[in-house]
Amino acid sequence: MSQKPLSPKTVAVHAGSRLVGSTSQPLAPAIHMSTVGWFDSSDELDGALDGKDYVYSRISAQNTSLLEESVAALEGAEACASYASGMAALRAVFEAQNLQAMDRVVMPADGYGVTRVLFKTLSARARVELHPLILSDPEAPERILELEPKLVVAESITNPLLSVPDLRALAQACKKVGAVLAVDATFPSPYGQRALALGADYAIQSATKWINGHSDALAGTVSGSRERLAPLRSLRLMGGDVLGPFEAWLTQRGLRTLHVRMKAHFENAAHVARRLAESPLLERVYYPGLNSHPNHTVAREVLENGFGPMVAFEIKGAGRPEGFRFLEALKVARPGPSLGDVCTLVMHAASASARRMTPEERAAAGIRENLIRVSVGLEDPEDIVEDLLAAVAHGVKR
Ligand code: PLP
Secondary structure: OOOOOOOOHHHHOOOOOOOOOOOOOOOOOOOOOOOOOOOOOOOHHHHHHHHOOOOEEEOOOHHHHHHHHHHHHHHHHOOOEOOOHHHHHEEEEHOOOOOOOOEEEEOOOOOOOHHHHHHHHHHHOOOOOEEEEEEOOOOOHHHHHHHOOOOEEOOOOOOOOOOOOOOHHHHHHHHHHOOEEEEEOOOOOHHHOOOHHHHOOOOEEEEOOOOOOOOOOEEEEEOOOOHHHHHHHHHHHOOOHHHHHHHHHHHHHHHOHHHHHHHHHHHHHHHHHHHHOOOEEEEEEEEEEEEEOOOHHHHHHOOOOOOOOOEEEEEEOOHOOOOOHHHHHHOOOEOOOOOOOOOOOEEEEOOOOOOOOOOHHHHOOOOOOOOOEOOOOOOOOHHHHHHHHHHHHHHHHH
16 A cells, blocks of 8 residues: 555645544543544454444434433333433333224323313314313323323423322223233422332433433433333434434533532422412412322322422412412522423413413313412522512512
């Protein structure tokens, strides 16, 4: 071969591609931005295209594999597939079931509004019958036996009213009729519930929230058996709704501290709920750890390490204008339509998480104009309580 020096143009393309002589392992994982891998051996490339190594990042990628290994371990799952957002994960679960016209799908009537609209849209397209039910209702398992659905999607703790369905009873009913049970366990995170151990087939996370924990990346995950994950993986390879390497890296970095953060979020939420429940300015406080919560007994059995990081309440005599005035009066907590941050995030539910539901759907779910949802942060819990109560007083002041 010629020893002729390469042109600077060629050198610019190829120099600095490999670290020579280093066997050091980075303590923080490297971020693999390359969409493509190349191999000295064609046999290795051939094997990589069969999934044995990383060759193209829509097929598989280093940082998403590392994140998936972490989430699968936390969920107690054989396998995990990551997605570009929590909604992409929910859509993937729906689409992987190969539902046929007239098949039935059950979902929460009182869950996240965007999930409701997504499933309405996907069901209408596939001519699938969609049955929204209050899954925390003790009669829900019976309804599943009657309906014989192909897919049941539940939320571990519903958004925004914090109802807690008995997943063990739902799983038993699903098993009897051959339905797949998929659980969106975003609110408790794997720290507060391991849905698969309670009988779910899929545990879904909007990893944008507690797993990431710092509001700097969108991500979604679906965990389950290798067999359940196989159709999701092949659809993802074709559909391309993959998570990018930097987002995967940020999400995994957040996950490293999930347990210490969640312990503090859970404790703060318990304190905030207890203190809010004493306020004469509030009509009702929703928190599964309160004895007054209708699902308190179930919550004790299906949640772990406490009762979650979320609290909701209704302001006495308030409507939307008072709710908005309350949000603007907050000094410590941030009025932001998300959850899972280190800082307390507060939301007017009817105009945010339930915005895309119809007024009738909101009424049937029990989501009223005076309902406020709080994602309890890591601040001193008394500072959070005082901030919320002062803002409530300001919101309802005439
Ligand atoms: N599931 C629940 C319970 C949520 O609250 C959200 C978002 O708020 C999602 C799913 C969607 O997640 P993402 O925003 O990552 O798409």
